[in-house]
Amino acid sequence: MRYESTRNNMIQMTAAEAILQGIAPDRGLYVPVEFPKLDVDFWTGLSYEETAYQVLSPFLTEFSEASLRKMIHKAYGHGFEVEEITPLCGIGSMKHLELFHGRTAAFKDMALSILPHLMKGSEDVLMAKEKIMILTATSGDTGKAALEGFAYAEGTSIVVFYPKDGVSEVQKRQMTSQKGYNTFVYGVDGNFDDVQTRVKEIFVDDDVRKTLKDRGIRLSSANSINIGRLLPQIVYYYQAYRMMVDQGEIQYGDEVNFAVPTGNFGNILAGFYAKQMGLPIGRLICASNENKILYDFFKTGVYDGNREFFRTSSPSMDILISSNLERLLYEACGRDPKIVADMMEAFQEKRIFEASEDMKATFADFYGGYCTEEETAQTIERVYRESNELIDPHTAVARKVAEDYQRKVNDFRPMVVVSTASPYKFSRAVYSAIFGESEDHDFELLKRLSDKTNCSVPYSLKDIASRVEIHNKSCAIDEMLAYIFASC
Numbered sequence: 001m002r003y004e005s006t007r008n009n010m011i012q013m014t015a016a017e018a019i020l021q022g023i024a025p026d027r028g029l030y031v032p033v034e035f036p037k038l039d040v041d042f043w044t045g046l047s048y049e050e051t052a053y054q055v056l057s058p059f060l061t062e063f064s065e066a067s068l069r070k071m072i073h074k075a076y077g078h079g080f081e082v083e084e085i086t087p088l089c090g091i092g093s094m095k096h097l098e099l100f101h102g103r104t105a106a107f108k109d110m111a112l113s114i115l116p117h118l119m120k121g122s123e124d125v126l127m128a129k130e131k132i133m134i135l136t137a138t139s140g141d142t143g144k145a146a147l148e149g150f151a152y153a154e155g156t157s158i159v160v161f162y163p164k165d166g167v168s169e170v171q172k173r174q175m176t177s178q179k180g181y182n183t184f185v186y187g188v189d190g191n192f193d194d195v196q197t198r199v200k201e202i203f204v205d206d207d208v209r210k211t212l213k214d215r216g217i218r219l220s221s222a223n224s225i226n227i228g229r230l231l232p233q234i235v236y237y238y239q240a241y242r243m244m245v246d247q248g249e250i251q252y253g254d255e256v257n258f259a260v261p262t263g264n265f266g267n268i269l270a271g272f273y274a275k276q277m278g279l280p281i282g283r284l285i286c287a288s289n290e291n292k293i294l295y296d297f298f299k300t301g302v303y304d305g306n307r308e309f310f311r312t313s314s315p316s317m318d319i320l321i322s323s324n325l326e327r328l329l330y331e332a333c334g335r336d337p338k339i340v341a342d343m344m345e346a347f348q349e350k351r352i353f354e355a356s357e358d359m360k361a362t363f364a365d366f367y368g369g370y371c372t373e374e375e376t377a378q379t380i381e382r383v384y385r386e387s388n389e390l391i392d393p394h395t396a397v398a399r400k401v402a403e404d405y406q407r408k409v410n411d412f413r414p415m416v417v418v419s420t421a422s423p424y425k426f427s428r429a430v431y432s433a434i435f436g437e438s439e440d441h442d443f444e445l446l447k448r449l450s451d452k453t454n455c456s457v458p459y460s461l462k463d464i465a466s467r468v469e470i471h472n473k474s475c476a477i478d479e480m481l482a483y484i485f486a487s488c
């Protein structure tokens with residue numbers, strides 16, 4: 001299997017090369033040259049690890065079966081709190097696919113548990129000897145999940161930049177208390193888009209690459225621009241479908257809709273990839289918060305970044321530049337890199353682009369919806385009152401949009417809401433939605449939320465309040481590069 005850049009399909013790489021590079025030299029994103037077809041009808045009762053092997057092996061043909069199975073086992077054999085890894089739970093008339101039972105209590109663990117192993121494996125395949133420096137911009141959850149994955153990993157170091165005032169207290173403490181001689185964490189004055197844009201610039205800066213190369217270091221990315229991060233996310237769509245069958249909700253071949261709380265468009269794109277591989281997925285419901293740029297895009301075909309940025313209770317979706325949309329555009333225009341390159345150039349210059357009429361046919365697989373802050377809080381409260389379950393604000397956004405979708409479109413095919421974070425990662429928003437505003441610190445609310453609701457706190461967050469802050473530096477956007485060099 002080879003991978004080509006969305007902006008120039010003459011640039012083709014093996015999986016190992018694409019994973020180590022992260023982003024293509026022309027700033028395009030790597031995509032598989034074709035989607036392998038994978039049936040589901042013989043899959044009853046497969047473990048998560050086995051499903052992962054079935055899904056990943058056709059994409060990662062350079063790795064031997066034994067080495068791929070070993071990587072999968074290292075990633076999912078421990079570190080998850082429940083045996084199913086991604087349990088599928090009924091809440092009212094919908095199923096929630098819980099992707100937050102891993103090391104950092106958010107869905108980023110699904111891919112970042114395995115990415116370090118894929119990178120190490122890629123280095124082995126290519127017999128590369130450089131040290132890998134992972135450079136990551138985070139809206140809150142990727143940072144910690146990547147730190148967990150790469151801390152103490154031999155031959156690697158990891159540098160994480162997060163928007164200083166754009167993450168929850170729990171997210172911040174998770175990152176600033178990270179142990180590991182090879183971990184570096186910095187708060188930045190700016191929002192996630194500013195940070196991500198700067199990181200992307202640094203990635204494609206030849207001078208930076210050269211300076212680091214002279215020091216024996218290769219830069220790579222743990223963001224979902226890295227194809228090695230995206231592929232493992234296809235697995236849980238297959239697993240969810242299989243569990244829907246096992247639970248008697250559907251029969252093989254029936255279509256299932258998925259509602260996905262969306263920011264950088266990585267999670268939902270993995271669902272689209274699963275559909276390309278033959279998984280019977282009906283509609284992919286793209287749920288946004290008040291930063292509803294994707295809702296507007298699916299409605300009008302215009303992606304317009306010239307708009308106000310809102311800070312919301314679902315910060316991992318406070319994004320106006322959804323990087324992975326580029327991969328969808330590539331499919332939608334019939335894999336014409338020239339069209340994608342032009343659109344991206346337009347965006348670079350004017351922060352706006354428009355999709356052609358032809359492309360809109362592909363977008364019919366998606367439905368865009370959004371949820372206001374008030375509706376998010378109401379949904380958290382209502383779900384708790386009716387079903388006695390706590391859901392986090394990101395999941396609440398998806399739930400609300402899924403309910404709206406069914407009502408407005410009258411499509412009652414079975415719905416799976418993709419549940420992306422533990423409610424305890426966002427204890428203030430969840431607590432105040434149910435019990436009213438509180439002056440207390442987020443960590444105190446975390447404990448009180450658990451006492452009042454009898455819902456247990458994930459193992460990875462139990463001692464959050466007592467964790468010592470190790471990383472307390474912050475910087476301006478234009479200082480990020482200096483901090484990277486200082487972290488070598």
Ligand SMILES: *Cc1c(COP(=O)(O)O)cnc(C)c1O
Nearest residue numbers: 141263264265266267316420421
């Ligand atoms: C990252 C994240 C999202 C958004 O996922 P994308 O792949 O960036 O669209 C949603 N919810 C949570 C909790 C996240 O951490």
